Amino acid sequence: MSNEFIQVATIAGSDSDGSAGAQADLHSFFARGVYGTSILVAAVAGNSYAIHDAHPFPISFIDSEFKALADDYQIRAVKTGMLANEAIINCVANNLEKYPFGPLILDPVIMTKFGDELLEPEAYEALKNRLVPLAEVITPNFFEQQKLAELKIETDEDVIHAARKIKKLGAKNVIAKGRKHAENQTIIRDFVILEDGSEFWLEAPFYPTNRINGTGDTLSAIITAEIAKGENVAQAIRIAKEQVTQAIAHPIAVGHKFGPINHWQITR
Ligand code: PXL
Numbered sequence: 001m002s003n004e005f006i007q008v009a010t011i012a013g014s015d016s017d018g019s020a021g022a023q024a025d026l027h028s029f030f031a032r033g034v035y036g037t038s039i040l041v042a043a044v045a046g047n048s049y050a051i052h053d054a055h056p057f058p059i060s061f062i063d064s065e066f067k068a069l070a071d072d073y074q075i076r077a078v079k080t081g082m083l084a085n086e087a088i089i090n091c092v093a094n095n096l097e098k099y100p101f102g103p104l105i106l107d108p109v110i111m112t113k114f115g116d117e118l119l120e121p122e123a124y125e126a127l128k129n130r131l132v133p134l135a136e137v138i139t140p141n142f143f144e145q146q147k148l149a150e151l152k153i154e155t156d157e158d159v160i161h162a163a164r165k166i167k168k169l170g171a172k173n174v175i176a177k178g179r180k181h182a183e184n185q186t187i188i189r190d191f192v193i194l195e196d197g198s199e200f201w202l203e204a205p206f207y208p209t210n211r212i213n214g215t216g217d218t219l220s221a222i223i224t225a226e227i228a229k230g231e232n233v234a235q236a237i238r239i240a241k242e243q244v245t246q247a248i249a250h251p252i253a254v255g256h257k258f259g260p261i262n263h264w265q266i267t268r
Contacts, residue, residue: 003073003074005035006033006034006035006076006228006229007034007035007036007037007073007074007075007076007228008029008034008035008036008037008075008076008077008078008079008102008224008225008228009036009037009038009039009069009075009078009079009101010022010025010026010029010036010037010038010039010078010079010080010081010221010224011038011039011041011078011079011080011081011083011092012025012038012039012040012041012079012080012081012082012217013040013041013042013043013044013054013081013082013083013084013118014040014042014043014044015044015046015214016043016044016045016046016047017046017047017048017213017255017260018260019046019048019213019214019254019255019258019259019260019261020046020081020112020213020214020217020260021044021081021082021214021217022038022040022081024213024214024217024218024221024260024261024263025038025079025081025217025218025220025221025224026038027218027263027266028217028218028221028222028225028263028266029221029224029225031243031263031264031266031267031268032222032225032226032229032243032266032268033225033229033268034225034228034229037069037073037075039062039065039066039069040057040065041056041057041062041082041083041084041088041092042054042055042056042057042082042083042084042088043055043057044082044118047255048213048254048255048256048257048258048259048260049255049256049257049258050114050116051112051116051118054084054118056084056085056087056088057088059087059088059091062088062091062092062095063091063095066095066098066099069099070098070099070101075099075100075101075102076102076227076228077101077102077103077104077105077224077225077227077228078096078101078102078103078104078105078224079104079105079106079107079220079221079223079224080092080104080105080106080107080108080109080131081107081109081217081220082109082118082119083109083119083123083127084118084119084120084123085119085120085122085123086120086122086123086125086126088123089123089126089127089130089131090126090130092131093126093130093131093134096131096134097134102227102228103136103137103227104131104134104135104136104137105135105136105137105139105220105223105224105227106131106132106134106135106137106138106139106171106220107138107139107216107217107219107220108127108131108132108138108139108140108144108148109144109216110124110127110143110144110147111141111143111144113141113142113143113179113212113215113216114258115143124147124148127148128148128169132148132166132169132170132171133169133170133171134170135170135171135172136171136172136173136227136233137171137172137173137174137175137220137223137227137233137236137237138166138171138173138174138175139175139177139216139219139220139223140166140174140175140176140177141177141179141216142177142178142179145159145162145163145166145176146162148162148165148166148169149161149162149163149165149166150165151165156189156191159176159178159191160191160199162176163176163191163192163193163199164193167193172195172233173192173193173194173195173233173237174191174192174193175190175191175192175202175219175237176190176191176192177190177216177219178190178191180206185206186205186206187203187204187205187206188203188204188205188206189201189202189203190202190204190241192234192237194233194234195233202237202238202241204241204244204245205245205249207248207249209248209251210257210258210259211248211251211252211254211258211259211260211261211262212248212258212261213258213259213260213261214260214261215244215247215248215261218240218243218244218247218261218263218266219240219241219244220240222236222239222240222243222244222266223236223237223240226239226240243265243266243267244261246265246266246267247261247262247263247265247266248261248262249265250262250265252264
């Protein structure tokens, strides 16, 4: 009786302006009708201009957060966001190996699309060796594809090559998120490889707006919610992509520069 309502967790940093990180994840979980918990591993002082400061939390405290949830709640799927450093990655991997939190949706946050670093370079190996092999789904952006696959990406063929390399690192399903790279571009394409080896491009219109903070966080959070509800991975990815597109298509006026996407557009 006590844990029938579907529960999920985000393991992430707090973003003070609410546009990304744990805050965006919790908005997304709420919007898709699942109960969201949050294991915070760091806090960021950010606004729509930039990230101005960041502090990782103590490992013993992160362990306590895992234990508190594991002792009482039944987490059916879990996602990660900003993990800041190697010690936190190892702590998260240890706890995910210890507690049954369900499938892991790994948003391998290394750098934001605006170029802010959210993971120390010394931690890349731990990310690859400890967390990628645990991932049911991994959602690298352009920078993260280059770092994880250790290659420079210029063409569609490079994206395909990188995604295949990342799958070989042990992630079951890969979404290599696309980016805008040409002035006249009207479509953004993500490349997907599913566990069974099937591959496809997922397309969405490009909207010329600065209000795109939290796009990747929201995509991976919605995938987490849908997988917790029992959707298959391919359908979870399609739902997430559609919902995020709506949240970008109808911007809200918050902040002066790179504002948040609109989570009120995410429907159940
Ligand atoms: O969107 C990436 C991201 C993740 N987590 C935190 C952030 C950001 C971007 O600003 O602040 C805490």
